[in-house]
Amino acid sequence: MVQVMMTCLVALLWVLIIVGERAAQGQRPRRSVVFSDVKLKLFKEADFDGLSSLMVGDDVGRLFIGARGKVLALSLDDITIKTNEVKWTVSSADRGVCEMKGRSSEDCENYVRMLHPLDDGRMLACGTNAFSPACSYLTFKGGNLTMETAVQDGRGKVPFDPYQDFASMMDGNTLYSAASSNFLGTDMVFQRHGQNPIKTEAKRSWLNEPTMISINLAKLNQTTENREDDNVFLFFTETAVEERRSDLRLSRVARVCKSDVGGMRTLQRRWTSFLKARLDCPFGDAGSPSLVQDVFFLQDEDNWMESLFYATFTSNPEPSSTCSQSAVCAYKLSDVRQVFRGSFLTESDSGGWVTYAGAEPFIYPGSCINDEMRAGGVVSSLNLSDTTLLFVKHHPLMEGAVAPVTGRPLLVRSATQFSRIVVDKVTSLDGQQHHIMFIGTTAGWLQKGVWLNGEGGRIVEELQLFHDAQPIYFLQLSSRSGQLYGGARAAVVQLSVRDCSRYTSCHDCLLARDPYCGWDLLRGLCAAVGGASDASMVQSLADGDVGSCPNADCKSKIAHMRLFTHVYPSEESSRRISMVFLSSPTGQQPFTAVHLAAGVAQFLPCSPDTNLPVSWSFSGSVLQPGPRLVLLSQGLVVTPSSTDAGLYTCETVEEVKGREHRRTVVRYRVQVHDKSSRIQDVAVIVSAVCAGVGLMFLYRCCRQKVKNHVGCGNRWRDADMGGTEVTGGGGEGGALR
Structure with a gap:
């Protein structure tokens, strides 16, 4: 009897060990920190849900949050302190019309999906308003948050559906948006609002069932030798018109010119500079294109052409796949612009797309106004010939693809879904600048990645931001306070990006090669290097040399x-x-x-x-x-x-x-x-x-x-199922590919 009991118990031991070992398989970030061990502040209220927008107000020290039926103002230094709340609910009449059209009572609420600062100090706020989008203005003055009573039409600025993806950007007081403009969410438009409104042509070759991701502005007019007009970039995914597979989705980047006002006769009030190209991030199985999820534009103020777009991707899984891989790729602005100077694709008589072999009109189609064009009398898109505009109308797609700066991803992780990304720049003790990536996942974890030249990327640590697995929909960084703010559907978290307390010894501090951190020789702890002197701190980002660690650190x-x-x-x-x-x-x-x-x-x-x-x-x-x-x-x-x-x-x-x-x-x-x-x-x-x-x-x-709760699908609704965090990839930290 005893022998039987021993055999059973040993068998149980082996089963548990094998199960646990399989769960832990795969290379991981250097350190994983569970929710209870992460130093963060959490804002969550019983009646707070449907978080739909987030805006850092560094100038007023507030974090503004758009949610279901309200806008909140939290202290930027401590988000657990709510300073203001403004209600913005729908009328019973609007709700009744929405429900009569077949929408649920929950979807017929007002989800405040857009918050943007304006030059005059106000904020533009737009909500879904029971599938009848509306916009208004918020004012924060004297510690009080108020909303104007006047309401504007918000169609085309935010979607009708509270869960549909869209993108927006504010340049001064001018709004750019990429969103659906109809109740069914099928009419997707990329447009500029304001005094000179302009939008995309309603052609399948321009936008084909797109999912809008991000809009970014590159200020080139004052930084390039020929004073080229500023560029506006739209990132999105769409069903590829040029591929034989009718259901194949690809990642795209489109570019328009900021001062584009449309054509005189052709393309009136339409973009005359709209060109798009494939965005490549090669990873995963061959034949499974990667789909862009989020983009962060890291500007290089000294040389704008060296500015970088950091983007998260997930692979496009086959129908039989349970989930996908994720990656981060970086693209240099100069490389993106170069693709838009290449060859065009054209639609053949058979319906396929081939390289255009004919003569291109002068001026080069899609060009942004520069000094050379101004000298030739072309000072506005209204001066472009109909020949050039007709070519742009029928040839929006470039032949070339935009490749990442390293030719491959900076980071790759298996069975993980990356959602949002923000990037910070930090100066190390040797005066070098380093880029730190903060990547959110659909399982509520934050990946802290580092890209070192000549070495690629690696994940220093991953932090669990929420007790329960839930997608991170928002990430924003405050440059003033060095705080990172992340949002899920019903909670917001705040944490310091310069927290070095998890490195408990000199060896651990230096081997982690975290650009934020160095070993303080005077205090005997790992601390942020910002403002520190070389005499009091040591850091070894290049090779992790622990030779400068004091002997006392090695005592048992x-x-x-x-x-x-x-x-x-x-x-x-x-x-x-x-x-x-x-x-x-x-x-x-x-x-x-x-x-x-x-x-x-x-x-x-x-x-x-x-x-x-x-x-x-x-x-x-x-x-x-x-x-x-x-x-x-x-x-x-x-x-x-x-x-x-x-x-x-x-x-x-x-x-x-x-x-x-x-x-x-x-x-x-x-x-x-x-x-x-x-x-x-x-x-x-x-x-x-x-x-x-x-x-x-x-x-x-x-x-x-x-x-590791697996979940794939729509980034807003289906992603609530969670994501897998079993890691993969190769190289140090489970991140290199």
């Missing part, structure tokens, strides 16, 4: 651990299974005394506070898998014989620029006892081990399931 610290609380009846039994830390010679890592039963598979845990790979050694020799040894990411399964008694050491292994760094996590002084001496006590041992390991792995699996 004795901790205490209690694995089992079961009280055993006999003194001999308690001696056999006791696990306590014993003192070791000065300067050496303390070890744990462990008594194991011969011939019984038992587990020695090793749980570092990072996701680095571990290595086991026995009496100074590196252990290899064998008949009696199974090496796992979270421990070692050993079926010992009498010759296996000795000192077992678990270390993390980190390689930086060809240099290997090892840090001891735990050491076990193992003694092996003959299992025949007290078979009943051994059964108790195995039972205790199974119970302890079982609880540990069940906890890990449950936590992993919350973290």
Whole structure:
């Protein structure tokens, strides 16, 4: 009976270990920090949901939030402090009309989906208003937030549907939007509003079932030698007209000129400069195009042509796929513009798209006004010939594709859905500038990535922003306060991007190679390098050199651990299974005394506070898998014989620029006892081990399931199912590709 019980318990042990190991497979960011360990501020109220827009007001110290039926103002320094709230609900008449048209009561609310600052200090706010979009103006003055009573038509500025994707940008007091302009959400238009309204032509070759992502402005007029007109870029996905597959969706970037006012006769009040090209981010399976999810424009004020578009992508999965990979690609502004100077595609008589081989009209189609054109008498799009405008009308698609700056993604992760991205610039102690990427996922985790020249990208750490798995729909960074703000449907979080407290030792601080952080020699802690002097801090971003760490950092610290609380009846039994830390010679890592039963598979845990790979050694020799040894990411399964008694050491292994760094996590002084001496006590041992390991792995699996909840589909509605966080890719930190 005892033998049967032992066999069952050992089998349970193996099942739990294998399940836990499979859940932990795949390379990960260097460190994963769960919600309870992240230093953040959380805003959440019982009647607060339907978060639809978010705007950082650095000038007034407020975070403005558009939600269902209201706009809130939170303190930018502490979002748990709500300073103002303005109600903006729908009338009963509008709600009745909306519901009569077949929409649900919930969808017939007013979701404030747009908040933009204006030059006069006011804010433009637009909401869905029971599928009848409306806009108004907000004023924040003297600490009070008020809304004007006058309401404008919001059609084409925000969608009718509270969940449909759209994009908008405010340039001074001029609004650019890419949104549906009809109740069914089928008429998608990219337009500029205001005194000189202008929009896209209603042609399938211009926009074909698009999903709008982002609009960005590149200010070139005052920064280029020939004073070219400023460029406006639209990022979107659409069904490709040039591909044989009728359902194939591709990522696109389109460009128009800021001063475009349409043509005199042809393309009246239509963009005369609208050109589009494929946006490539090569990863995943061949034949599965990647779909852009979000774009952040990082401007280089010294050289605008060196400015970068950072974009998140997910692969386009086949119908049989359960989920997709995600990646981050970066594109140089000069490379994007170069594609719009290339060859055009044209539609053939058979309906296919081929390279245009004829003569291109002068002026080059889609050109933005510059000094050369002005000297020739073309000072406005109204001066363009009908020949040029007709060519643009029928040839909006470029042959070339925009490739990422490195020719490949900066980061790739498997079975993960990236949602939003923001990028910060930080100056390290050596005066170099580095780009830090903050990437949200549909499972509520934030990836903190670094791109170092010559090395590619890597994920320094990932942070769980919400207790429950939910998509991150909004990410904004305050340059004034160094705070990052993230929003889900019913909650907003705030955290400092310069928090270095998770690096608890000098070695950990320097090996993480986090550009925000350095080791403070005077205070003996990892701290933000902003404003620090070279004399008081050390940093090694290039190669993770820990040679400058003080020796005191390497001293052993004795901790205490209690694995089992079961009280055993006999003194001999308690001696056999006791696990306590014993003192070791000065300067050496303390070890744990462990008594194991011969011939019984038992587990020695090793749980570092990072996701680095571990290595086991026995009496100074590196252990290899064998008949009696199974090496796992979270421990070692050993079926010992009498010759296996000795000192077992678990270390993390980190390689930086060809240099290997090892840090001891735990050491076990193992003694092996003959299992025949007290078979009943051994059964108790195995039972205790199974119970302890079982609880540990069940906890890990449950936590992993919350973290790894798979969900693919619409970025607004279906994404609420969550996303998978089982990581993949190659290279250090589980990020390189």
